[in-house]
Amino acid sequence: MNIGEKLFNFKLQATNGEYFTNFTFADKYALCIVLMGSNCKYSEAYWKRILKLSDQYEEDNMGVIAINPNDESKDASNSLEGMKQKLKTYQHPNFVYLKDTEQMVVKKIGAEKTPEVFLFNSKRELVYKGIVDDNWENETQVMMAYLEDAIEYCLDGIDIDYPEMPGQGSNIIWK
DSSP: OOTTOBOOOOEEEETTSOEEEGGGGTTOSEEEEEEOOTTOHHHHHHHHHHHHHHHHTTTTTEEEEEEEOSOTTSOGGGSHHHHHHHHHHTTOTTSEEEEOTTOHHHHHHTOOEESEEEEEOTTOBEEEEEOSOSOSSOGGGOSOOHHHHHHHHHHHTOOOSOOBOOOOSEEOOOO
16 A cells, blocks of 8 residues: 555454454544564564553554454464464453454555554545564664654644655565
């Protein structure tokens, strides 16, 4: 997807067994979709940061969801059961973690890595895509919090300084 393009329709199953669509989040002022693998060292480094951002911006009516696009036949941790275990690890059972079993969403959105972030404004136009920040290895040494800055700008209705940052992470495990 390119900056400015509208979010497409999707329907994916979550770890709690429910199905979610893009319309589930229609009341949210902004929506952040993060492609996360359950057994990816880069995703692992960012789980706590993503959950923290989800909690931090909940009062601002921003939705944050994770989608696992990886083929589960090559790594069982990417199955719904493996994804449930991941959320239990972080004691955040109500976080929306969806499985893109057919890899349709990941193909349409144009992701290549996990983690990779896609931030949509209230009109569901893509306003930011790329990395969370500039230091996946050490949260205390982050100099540029690209996603957090993009969220602040998006919620304030301001153009984002860096709307695209190159992805960094593990390649998506394709079928």
